[in-house]
Amino acid sequence: MLRLEKRALPSRVAMLVAPFAAVAFTLLVTSLLVAWAGAPVGRAYALLLEGGFGSAFALSETLTRATPLILTGLSAAVAFKARLFNIGAEGQLYLGALAAVAVGGQHGGSGFALATWLLFPLMMAAAAASGALLLLGPALLKSRLGVDEVVTTLLLNFVVLLFVSLMLDGPMKDPTALGWPQSVTLQEALQLGKLVERSRLHSGLLWALVLALLLWAQLRFTTTGLQIRAVGANARASAFAGMPVGWVKVKVALLSGALAGLAGAIEVAGRTGYVTLDMSPGYGYSGIVIAMLAALNPLGVVAAAVFVAGILVGADSMSRAVTVPTYIADVIVSVSLLAMLVAAMLAQYRIVWQRGASRAR
Amino acid sequence: MTPAAAEASAVLSLRGITKRFGSLLANDSISLELGRGEVLALLGENGAGKSTLVSILFGHYVADEGEIEAFGEPLPPGNPKAALAAGIGMVHQHFTLADNLSVLDNVLLGTEPLWQPFSRRADARRRLVETGKRFGLGVAPDALIASLSVGERQRVEILKALFRGARILILDEPTAVLTPQESESLFATLQQLVVEGLSVIFISHKLDEVLRVSRRIAVLRAGRLVATLPAAEADKARLAELMVGRAVAPARRRAATPGEDTCVLQGASVTNGDGRKLLDAVNLELRAGEVVAIAGVSGNGQEALADILCGLRAPDAGRVRLGGRVLPASPQAWIAAGVARIPEDRHAVGVVGDLPLWENAVLERFATPAFATLGVVRRRAAQAHARNLIERYDVRGTGARGVETPTRALSGGNMQKLILGRALMGDPNAAAGPRLIVANQPTWGLDIGAVAYVHQQLLDACAAGAAVLLISEDLDEIFALADRIAVIHHGRLTEARPTAQWTLSAIGLAMTGGMRREASHAAA
Numbered sequence: 107m108l109r110l111e112k113r114a115l116p117s118r119v120a121m122l123v124a125p126f127a128a129v130a131f132t133l134l135v136t137s138l139l140v141a142w143a144g145a146p147v148g149r150a151y152a153l154l155l156e157g158g159f160g161s162a163f164a165l166s167e168t169l170t171r172a173t174p175l176i177l178t179g180l181s182a183a184v185a186f187k188a189r190l191f192n193i194g195a196e197g198q199l200y201l202g203a204l205a206a207v208a209v210g211g212q213h214g215g216s217g218f219a220l221a222t223w224l225l226f227p228l229m230m231a232a233a234a235a236s237g238a239l240l241l242l243g244p245a246l247l248k249s250r251l252g253v254d255e256v257v258t259t260l261l262l263n264f265v266v267l268l269f270v271s272l273m274l275d276g277p278m279k280d281p282t283a284l285g286w287p288q289s290v291t292l293q294e295a296l297q298l299g300k301l302v303e304r305s306r307l308h309s310g311l312l313w314a315l316v317l318a319l320l321l322w323a324q325l326r327f328t329t330t331g332l333q334i335r336a337v338g339a340n341a342r343a344s345a346f347a348g349m350p351v352g353w354v355k356v357k358v359a360l361l362s363g364a365l366a367g368l369a370g371a372i373e374v375a376g377r378t379g380y381v382t383l384d385m386s387p388g389y390g391y392s393g394i395v396i397a398m399l400a401a402l403n404p405l406g407v408v409a410a411a412v413f414v415a416g417i418l419v420g421a422d423s424m425s426r427a428v429t430v431p432t433y434i435a436d437v438i439v440s441v442s443l444l445a446m447l448v449a450a451m452l453a454q455y456r457i458v459w460q461r462g463a464s465r466a467r
Numbered sequence: 468m469t470p471a472a473a474e475a476s477a478v479l480s481l482r483g484i485t486k487r488f489g490s491l492l493a494n495d496s497i498s499l500e501l502g503r504g505e506v507l508a509l510l511g512e513n514g515a516g517k518s519t520l521v522s523i524l525f526g527h528y529v530a531d532e533g534e535i536e537a538f539g540e541p542l543p544p545g546n547p548k549a550a551l552a553a554g555i556g557m558v559h560q561h562f563t564l565a566d567n568l569s570v571l572d573n574v575l576l577g578t579e580p581l582w583q584p585f586s587r588r589a590d591a592r593r594r595l596v597e598t599g600k601r602f603g604l605g606v607a608p609d610a611l612i613a614s615l616s617v618g619e620r621q622r623v624e625i626l627k628a629l630f631r632g633a634r635i636l637i638l639d640e641p642t643a644v645l646t647p648q649e650s651e652s653l654f655a656t657l658q659q660l661v662v663e664g665l666s667v668i669f670i671s672h673k674l675d676e677v678l679r680v681s682r683r684i685a686v687l688r689a690g691r692l693v694a695t696l697p698a699a700e701a702d703k704a705r706l707a708e709l710m711v712g713r714a715v716a717p718a719r720r721r722a723a724t725p726g727e728d729t730c731v732l733q734g735a736s737v738t739n740g741d742g743r744k745l746l747d748a749v750n751l752e753l754r755a756g757e758v759v760a761i762a763g764v765s766g767n768g769q770e771a772l773a774d775i776l777c778g779l780r781a782p783d784a785g786r787v788r789l790g791g792r793v794l795p796a797s798p799q800a801w802i803a804a805g806v807a808r809i810p811e812d813r814h815a816v817g818v819v820g821d822l823p824l825w826e827n828a829v830l831e832r833f834a835t836p837a838f839a840t841l842g843v844v845r846r847r848a849a850q851a852h853a854r855n856l857i858e859r860y861d862v863r864g865t866g867a868r869g870v871e872t873p874t875r876a877l878s879g880g881n882m883q884k885l886i887l888g889r890a891l892m893g894d895p896n897a898a899a900g901p902r903l904i905v906a907n908q909p910t911w912g913l914d915i916g917a918v919a920y921v922h923q924q925l926l927d928a929c930a931a932g933a934a935v936l937l938i939s940e941d942l943d944e945i946f947a948l949a950d951r952i953a954v955i956h957h958g959r960l961t962e963a964r965p966t967a968q969w970t971l972s973a974i975g976l977a978m979t980g981g982m983r984r985e986a987s988h989a990a991a
Contacts (some may be wrong), residue, residue, distance in 0.1 A: 328842050329834045332826060339821040346779065346808075346816045347830040348798035456489070 157423030158416030178393025194259030196390025202367025237367020245359030556628025820875030
């Protein structure tokens with residue numbers, strides 16, 4: 107008979123090894139699918155690795171893709187740390203992108219005639235605020251009425267997408283886009299600079315890295331960070347010790363929503379220049395996977411986001427060379443989440459094989 | 468009966484039972500015999516291995532080594548059904564009854580095959596009533612479990628085991644939930660069972676009752692059977708020493724010199740969502756330098772009372788003043804006013820288990836200037852405070868990581884010392900100690916050594932000028948510590964009278980609400 111026994115102290119080594127073991131296990135499992143698709147497994151993985159990390163261009167593409175993923179990953183990580191299950195980063199990202207264009211777009215040909223030094227912060231603030239406010243409702247419903255935030259945030263994603271669709275076909279539609287549902291373009295001066303010439307890599311990556319560092323420092327060193335960790339780990343004990351549990355969760359909701367909103371604004375300002383309905387291939391949802399892979403550590407989120415982005419980018423180039431559909435990337439990311447959850451559990455528990463339970467005499 | 472004779476008629480024998488959990492040796496080669504018609508007490512501190520041993524006996528666990536024989540037949544390991552069939556019945560500390568079913572239904576539950584279209588209730592009812600009469604366990608077969616008192620529910624549990632033909636009855640801490648009167652009636656039942664030739668294993672850590680009911684006493688310590696001795700040759704001091712492994716000095720009392728009123732409750736009431744009164748017009752004065760104990764069966768309003776005095780909620784009616792002031796229902800306000808709070812559930816409410824020890828040591832005060840500047844935790848000051856606490860309050864088991872150890876890794880006793888230290892040390896910048904100590908079941912589940920330690924700390928703080936409110940279900944503890952005692956029942960609190968004016972039976976009566984009836988008789 108197999109039994110799980112909780113370790114008194116989760117081993118630190120095991121916690122560190124867990125993500126790598128999970129990734130290795132994932133590649134093992136997905137190699138079966140690659141083989142099934144009729145491709146040589148070794149070559150396919152080599153192509154995947156090369157396409158994601160093998161050249162300066164591949165690396166710039168991966169980091170471009172990682173930028174929004176870092177931000178949505180941070181959004182999920184801080185929320186989950188406080189046990190606020192924000193599944194709505196996707197919607198918050200779109201609303202942030204829309205807010206950025208609303209402030210900084212070339213409405214009527216030119217947009218608001220404000221100095222860039224004023225308009226740029228306004229644009230970022232609008233994006234952060236709209237993401238934050240979108241999560242405020244579910245957070246208040248949760249703390250006041252006990253409404254499950256998983257349901258409300260998830261459903262709000264669809265509401266927001268419909269709202270964005272409405273705006274793209276209505277007030278914010280680009281009249282020069284030949285009927286395509288896309289928003290007006292962001293003012294030239296507001297767009298983020300390129301980090302590397304002739305690549306798509308933009309300074310949004312630096313924003314993401316700085317925010318990751320700030321969030322890590324906040325969780326580790328500040329009183330607010332201690333409150334967030336305490337409330338997430340044991341809300342009753344935190345309330346007994348005098349922490350304002352409801353208020354802490356609202357603060358976390360605002361922070362988490364703001365990070366996802368910023369992801370949208372940075373994506374618009376750094377990469378697309380305007381909002382479309384397909385600007386995010388599920389960055390909000392991938393952020394959850396990334397946060398879990400990183401064990402909710404903000405610095406780990408950066409590494410996990412680069413890993414996931416590399417898989418996504420690498421799978422594209424792999425599928426062009428061998429006959430494996432790009433969907434293998436989604437499978438790899440999903441399996442790695444499951445493997446990570448199991449690995450994290452195994453780091454905290456040990457499996458005990460009990461002899462004799464079924465051995466009746 | 469001589470030991471040899473007991474062995475000759477042994478109904479149950481355990482030989483070399485060993486059980487490991489990881490590196491922990493829960494049972495170390497334990498061999499025991501249970502004679503026909505005897506009460507064998509299994510005595511030991513929490514974690515000594517009593518529950519593990521019984522769980523092996525009843526088939527919940529499988530022993531790593533050793534074997535069990537019941538009535539001369541080997542008992543297959545890991546099979547509760549086989550244990551039942553062999554005539555072993557178990558009464559758990561936490562009852563396993565369905566509240567929404569009748570006594571008869573509960574007793575019948577699981578005894579009839581699923582394919583039998585109708586249950587043979589008339590027959591079963593007759594047998595149930597008969598069994599009840601024979602052993603003095605009168606319970607109405609049609610009463611709903613929900614309507615029964617705790618003592619009555621325990622009788623149903625015992626009946627359930629007897630109904631299934633148990634010849635060996637295992638009782639796990641049976642008196643933990645009972646009033647003194649209910650305990651008396653349980654002891655009478657046990658006597659009756661033994662006369663009828665049944666055998667009983669009685670698990671307890673209360674020395675008095677072990678000495679009273681059992682013929683032989685087996686003492687477990689750290690997984691090992693350290694002694695088996697006839698009750699007639701044992702006394703409390705000897706047993707305590709065997710249990711702990713060293714002599715235990717009881718907490719020393721000083722004569723109380725109560726000062727002024729520290730905390731006053733006037734007509735404090737708390738009503739829950741469906742209109743039931745959790746606290747009903749409670750009056751209580753807590754004075755500096757005095758321990759006031761609240762006795763009562765759990766669930767009679769202690770929680771609401773503790774919540775008010777811990778700053779978790781305000782009374783719905785009445786007034787509560789601390790040092791003449793009415794404080795808002797905010798834990799931080801009460802902490803700042805010098806209230807040291809020890810919650811009932813140390814794991815779920817006392818600490819955040821996943822956080823390191825040092826963060827839990829400052830959990831109530833990390834945002835105060837002593838431990839934070841401009842929103843940044845002063846890690847070094849907080850860790851120094853934690854180290855100081857660990858040393859002063861003798862918190863052990865921190866291991867190599869020191870104050871970074873996750874608090875979850877501490878044993879219950881050490882966790883309680885951490886909470887005690889956090890509450891009693893208070894603000895490191897304050898000159899005086901706490902003004903009021905609210906200790907809710909402070910020694911629940913602790914071993915004798917830790918209990919004595921907690922008691923001494925409470926008494927010392929009291930002598931230093933704190934008012935102490937002790938909420939406890941353990942009457943021994945109450946008599947050992949309290950200057951005045953009040954009893955709570957259905958949210959009503961009796962007058963807090965000096966300890967010398969109470970007897971055990973008077974408290975037991977008040978715990979079941981009997982005192983009010985008595986008082987009204989007297990008035991009439």
